[in-house]
Structure formats: structure tokens, C-alpha cells
Amino acid sequence: xxxxxxxxxxxxxxxxxxxxxxxxxxxxxxxxxxxxxxxxxxxxxxxxxxxxxxxxxxxxxxxxxxxxxxxxxxxxxxxxxxxxxxxxxxxxxxxxxxxxxxxxxxxxxxxxxxxxxxxxxxxxxxxxxxxxxxxxxxxxxxxx
Numbered sequence: 453x454x455x456x457x458x459x460x461x462x463x464x465x466x467x468x469x470x471x472x473x474x475x476x477x478x479x480x481x482x483x484x485x486x487x488x489x490x491x492x493x494x495x496x497x498x499x500x501x502x503x504x505x506x507x508x509x510x511x512x513x514x515x516x517x518x519x520x521x522x523x524x525x526x527x528x529x530x531x532x533x534x535x536x537x538x539x540x541x542x543x544x545x546x547x548x549x550x551x552x553x554x555x556x557x558x559x560x561x562x563x564x565x566x567x568x569x570x571x572x573x574x575x576x577x578x579x580x581x582x583x584x585x586x587x588x589x590x591x592x593x594x595x596x
Contacts, residue, residue: 487574
């Protein structure tokens with residue numbers, strides 16, 4: 453039979469700390485989704501440039517847009533992994549955002565202070581959330 457407190461009709465006790473443990477995963481998911489949307493916006497800008505004839509080389513503009521769109525798709529997959537109970541999104545999220553740190557810093561040095569500070573802020577916040585996030589236990593017994 454079932455041990456006391458177990459079984460199909462046992463009351464589930466809510467875990468008050470569950471939301472606190474889930475918060476970093478939600479932040480990482482939301483920021484990965486935001487980064488993906490920003491990249492889609494950049495692709496839209498490239499398309500606009502191409503349409504009005506501002507791009508110096510149409511092939512380069514199209515290929516850059518496709519490459520950026522690939523990055524946006526990858527970030528969307530990361531966001532979906534964070535919103536689920538996947539284990540794998542942590543490392544690619546940390547690596548991607550670590551690569552954004554020198555990008556943000558170079559923007560600051562180039563005089564694009566607001567844009568560079570924004571990139572740095574989002575990269576550090578997303579990477580920090582990814583590191584702080586609890587990873588589901590592979591056996592399904594809880595969070596590791």
C-alpha cells in the first residue's frame with residue numbers, strides 16, 4: 453500500500469520557496485527572449501536599409517541579416533529552455549553573455565555610452581541569472 457501521506461489522494465503541500473528558486477530561471481528566460489527580439493529588430497533594420505538602397509553590398513546585407521536571424525533563433529530556443537525544466541540552457545547563456553561583455557565595453561569606448569552600458573547591463577544580468585538559476589535534478593527528484 454502507500455506510506456502515510458502518499459498516494460493518489462494525498463494533499464500536496466505547497467512549497468513556499470518554489471517561486472524564489474524559479475525567479476532566476478524566469479529572469480534568464482525573459483532576458484534571452486528580449487535579446488532575441490532585439491536581434492529580430494536589427495534584422496528588420498537591415499531589411500529596411502536594403503529596401504531603400506542604403507546597403508553598399510546587397511549580398512553582404514542579406515547574409516548579415518541571415519546570420520543575425522540565426523542568433524535570434526538560438527536565443528529564442530534558449531528562452532524556451534529556461535521557461536521549461538531543461539538543464540542545458542545554462543552554459544550557452546553564460547557563454548553568449550560573456551561574449552557580449554567585450555562588445556558592450558567596446559561600444560562604451562567608442563563613445564556609444566548608452567548603448568554600451570545597456571549591452572553590459574543586460575549581459576551581466578542575464579549571465580548572473582543563468583549562474584544563479586537552479587538546475588533541475590536529472591533524476592527528477594528536485595532541483596540541484
